[in-house]
Amino acid sequence: MNWTVIWPLLIFLALIFFIGIYASRHVQRAPSFVQEYFLGSRELGGFLLAMTMAATYGSASSFLSGPGAAYNYGLAWVLLSMSQVATGYFVLMILGKKFAIMAREYKAVTLVDFLFARYKSQTVVVLAAISIVIFLFASMTAQWIGGARLIESITGLSYTLALIIFAVSVLVYVVIGGFRAVAITDMVQGLIMVGGTVILFLAALKAGGGMESIMTTLYDENPNLLSPYGSDLSLTSVYVSSFWILVGIGVIGLPQVAIRAMSYKNAKAMHRALVIGTIVVGVIMLGMHLIGVMARAIVPGITVGDKVMPELAMTVMPDWLAGIVLAAPMAAIMSTVDSLLLIVSSAIIKDLYLHFSKKPAKEERLKKMSLAVTAVIGVVVFIVALQPPNLIIWLNLFSFGGLEAVFIWPIVFGLYWRRANGRGAVASMVAGMVSYILFHSFYPTPFGLHTVVLPIIISFFMFVAVTLATSRSSLERA
Amino acid sequence: MKKKSVEDPRFRVAKREAWIGVVLVLFNFIWWYGFAYGLGDGPVEEYNFIFGLPAWFFYSCVVGLIVMVVLVYITVKFFFKEVPFEEEGDRS
Numbered sequence: 001m002n003w004t005v006i007w008p009l010l011i012f013l014a015l016i017f018f019i020g021i022y023a024s025r026h027v028q029r030a031p032s033f034v035q036e037y038f039l040g041s042r043e044l045g046g047f048l049l050a051m052t053m054a055a056t057y058g059s060a061s062s063f064l065s066g067p068g069a070a071y072n073y074g075l076a077w078v079l080l081s082m083s084q085v086a087t088g089y090f091v092l093m094i095l096g097k098k099f100a101i102m103a104r105e106y107k108a109v110t111l112v113d114f115l116f117a118r119y120k121s122q123t124v125v126v127l128a129a130i131s132i133v134i135f136l137f138a139s140m141t142a143q144w145i146g147g148a149r150l151i152e153s154i155t156g157l158s159y160t161l162a163l164i165i166f167a168v169s170v171l172v173y174v175v176i177g178g179f180r181a182v183a184i185t186d187m188v189q190g191l192i193m194v195g196g197t198v199i200l201f202l203a204a205l206k207a208g209g210g211m212e213s214i215m216t217t218l219y220d221e222n223p224n225l226l227s228p229y230g231s232d233l234s235l236t237s238v239y240v241s242s243f244w245i246l247v248g249i250g251v252i253g254l255p256q257v258a259i260r261a262m263s264y265k266n267a268k269a270m271h272r273a274l275v276i277g278t279i280v281v282g283v284i285m286l287g288m289h290l291i292g293v294m295a296r297a298i299v300p301g302i303t304v305g306d307k308v309m310p311e312l313a314m315t316v317m318p319d320w321l322a323g324i325v326l327a328a329p330m331a332a333i334m335s336t337v338d339s340l341l342l343i344v345s346s347a348i349i350k351d352l353y354l355h356f357s358k359k360p361a362k363e364e365r366l367k368k369m370s371l372a373v374t375a376v377i378g379v380v381v382f383i384v385a386l387q388p389p390n391l392i393i394w395l396n397l398f399s400f401g402g403l404e405a406v407f408i409w410p411i412v413f414g415l416y417w418r419r420a421n422g423r424g425a426v427a428s429m430v431a432g433m434v435s436y437i438l439f440h441s442f443y444p445t446p447f448g449l450h451t452v453v454l455p456i457i458i459s460f461f462m463f464v465a466v467t468l469a470t471s472r473s474s475l476e477r478a
Numbered sequence: 479m480k481k482k483s484v485e486d487p488r489f490r491v492a493k494r495e496a497w498i499g500v501v502l503v504l505f506n507f508i509w510w511y512g513f514a515y516g517l518g519d520g521p522v523e524e525y526n527f528i529f530g531l532p533a534w535f536f537y538s539c540v541v542g543l544i545v546m547v548v549l550v551y552i553t554v555k556f557f558f559k560e561v562p563f564e565e566e567g568d569r570s
Contacts (some may be wrong), residue, residue, distance in 0.1 A: 073537050082539045086503050088551045093499025211530025223522035226532050226567050228514045237515050244507055267560040274479050278550045282543040326496035416493065 004316075006155055008323035009330065012192070013169045016185050016334070020241025032085060033367050034354075037178035037272045038346040039110050044264045046272025051190035052183040053260050053273065055335035057087055057251065058193060059143060061306075062284060063329035064150070067292025068305020073235060074225030078289040080240045085285060086248035086256075088278035092270060094252055095261040098415045099272070103262035110343075111255045111407070112351040114262070118414040121422030124225045126428050129351040131406050133344055134253050138395035140340040147333040153310060154326055154381070163385055166334075172377040174338045175371055179263070182338045189331030194280055196328025199289035199321065201315060207316035215295040225296070242450040246401055247275065253408030254400070256339045278294040341381075345374040354455075394461075399441045401452035405432030408456060409463045410436060417467075423462035424467030432459030488561045498553055507545050513538035 030036030044052070062081075068079040069435060085101045101113075106117035114127045144166060151162035173181045208214040218225045223233050228240075251257055264270055290307075295302075307330065313322040337399050349370050359378040361369075384392060413420035436455040444451050518525075518534030526533040531540065 003486070075532065078539060079482075079510075079535065079568075082510060082542065085543060085546060086506055089497055089546075089556060090503050092504070094496050095501070096492050097561060098489055098496070099562075101488055101492070103495070106561055213528070213530075215527065215530050215532070219522070226522050226525065228534060228538075229516040237511070241507075244503075249503065266563060268560075271554045272560055274554050275547070275551050280545050282547065286539060286543055342546050416496065 002156075002319060004319035005323040005326065008320065009151075009154070009327055012125065012327045012330070016173055017168060017186060017474070019184045019188065020177040021183045023173070023177030023184060027108045027176070027178050027367075032371070033363055034109055034350060037181065037367075037370055038342065038350060039184055039259075041068050042104070042263055042265065043180075044260075044269060046264070046269040047263045047276060048183050048187050048259065049269055050273035050276035050280060052186035052335075052339075053188040053257060054088065054284070054349055055089070055190040055193065056256055056260065056331070056339045057084075057254075057336075058190075058338035059331050059360070062288055063332045064146065064192070064306040064309055067295070068308045069303065069465050070289040071290040071296050071305065071308045073369075074222075074227070074293055074329040075290075076228050076235045076240070078286065078293060079228050080243050081247075081285050081289045082233065083240075083248045084246045085278065085282045086244065087251045088281035089274050090249060091252050091257055092261055092274050094276065094297060094412065095258060096270070096414070097267060099258075100264065102415065105153070110346045110350050111258050111411075111455050112347065112360035113356075114339040115425070116415065119410070119420075119425050121426065123420055123426045124410070125351060127412075127426065129347045131403065131429070131433065132347040132351075133396060135399035135403050136256065136340045136344050136347075137377075138392050138465065140337055141381050141385050141392050142321050142396040143333050143340070143382055145388060146163070147330065147337065148385065149306070150273075150310070150326075150329055150333065153307070160386065163382065167378060167382045167385075170334055170337055170341065174341050175374045175378070178370075179220075179342060179421055181284070181434030182335075185265070185338065188336045189335040190280060192324075193335075194330045196325040197284050197291070198316075200309075200325050200328075201291055201294075203316045203321075204291055204312060205297060206292055208298045209233070211294075214297040215237040218293070220391050221296075221300075225293070236448055238448045239445065239450065242448075245456060246404070248453045250404035250408055250456060251355075252411060253404035253406065255403065255407060256336075256343050258407070258411060260345060262401055276299040298456050338361050339369075341374060342379060344377055345370065349373055349405055360414050379477055395476055398436055398451075401438045401440075401450075401455070402433055404452060405436045405455040405459055408432075409459050413463055413467075419467060419471050420463070421467050421471055423470045424463045424465075427466035428459040428463035431462040432456065456464060485568065491559045491561055495558055498557060502546075502549060503552065505549070508543070509542050513542065524532050 027036055029039055035041050066081055103114055108114040108117055112125055113127055116125050147166040148159055148163035152163055222231055289293050292308055295308050299311050299315050302311055313325045364455055365404050406429045410425040432455050435458045439451050439454055446454055514534050528536040
């Protein structure tokens with residue numbers, strides 16, 4: 001075991017732990033437990049908001065599998081990943097002030113609260129809460145596995161022990177600290193992600209003897225690594241462009257990102273977050289993926305994509321610095337997992353239990369229940385992650401695009417189309433989910449596009465058609 | 479039922495800013511696509527290089543990011559309005 005690499009990781013975990021304790025004091029003192037625990041009492045400032053959005057969005061894929069793919073395809077994959085810069089400003093600008101104002105009017109704490117207040121439909125509540133629980137549970141499990149594998153490969157511990165370390169460190173601060181702890185740790189984790197990216201980029205640049213020499217090495221190996229079509233010329237411009245829908249525009253429909261757009265304090269915070277968020281997402285995406293390409297010239301011959309970034313860090317940097325940089329993917333995974341954990345817990349407590357129970361729950365009882373449910377979900381994820389069943393892996397494959405296809409139009413039309421109604425929302429959610437699953441299973445790249453594109457178009461038309469059809473009949477009745 | 483006449487003025491601000499978001503993302507896409515596939519289409523042997531990077535990549539990804547950050551800063555600074563989120567007289 002290499003202790004010089006492990007020390008920075010341990011310090012990082014200790015820091016996260018103290019943030020959890022700090023935030024739990026707020027949870028104890030807050031006037032409304034549910035508002036504080038699931039939304040941080042809507043007090044997020046601009047910097048915190050930008051960091052928590054960027055960190056929640058940037059996950060294992062930005063630091064491990066993404067650079068791995070860039071290693072294989074070359075600069076074309078960096079081009080593809082740059083479509084994600086749009087998430088830095090687009091989500092906040094579109095949901096923007098309207099979402100913040102309406103959520104306050106409705107006293108909405110979760111995305112589902114908002115949808116219910118807007119559409120007054122129990123079917124929407126059930127569909128939304130269930131898709132959140134199922135799909136985010138699956139993607140959470142996948143991220144936990146990624147986190148445990150990363151600890152396993154850095155420390156040399158067994159997978160089970162690595163998983164326990166990961167589970168305990170995440171669970172402690174999320175369970176006791178709630179949303180505020182998640183947001184503050186996201187900020188720390190976001191800073192580590194940006195810092196790690198910059199340090200690793202500079203170290204790789206030096207190790208490769210400058211950009212020119214790195215590019216020459218790649219050119220000599222395979223000139224297509226430098227083309228926008230990928231090393232085997234398999235990435236068409238249409239396919240790469242369609243990622244703008246999946247990881248750019250469609251991100252509005254991800255509940256864990258959308259919820260953050262109702263958590264900030266005021267318009268000023270939002271304005272700051274727009275600028276900072278764009279910079280942070282841009283630096284991480286451009287930096288990490290470009291590093292993946294550069295790694296091919298510095299540490300050639302890696303076959304497992306996820307190992308590119310750890311191998312590079314260990315090769316080009318002294319151990320202690322590698323330890324700090326390797327805390328970055330760890331931070332990326334944790335900052336995604338913590339928000340997923342909290343949102344699944346809020347879907348169960350707030351959207352299903354509180355929503356359908358007849359009598360109002362007592363504050364004290366609610367507190368105990370929320371902590372317990374969050375902890376239980378964590379334990380269940382842990383058990384599932386020990387030996388992940390195929391169903392979970394299958395569900396995780398389309399949780400990202402599937403959630404987008406389900407939620408994007410109910411959110412956007414709910415905000416900006418006065419006539420949008422509950423029946424339209426239900427139709428669009430069902431159509432989005434079903435068509436996504438079908439396309440994914442039988443016809444993954446129609447017309448050379450990513451799977452997500454057609455379901456989003458289909459759910460758009462379903463929403464409009466059903467809304468128009470049902471609102472006319474309601475006019476006749478009136 | 480219809481309350482179109484009393485639309486909250488804050489919502490007009492919100493709507494305008496959402497459209498600005500759509501325009502920005504379209505501009506971002508065109509810049510990204512234009513430079514990447516406009517300059518990167520030819521054979522790799524004929525590429526120009528800037529700071530060691532192929533020109534298409536430099537303009538599309540590196541300059542594109544800087545341009546977007548500047549544009550977001552300008553729109554937020556000059557076109558976005560600060561509005562109160564709480565109802566008037568309803569502050570806790």
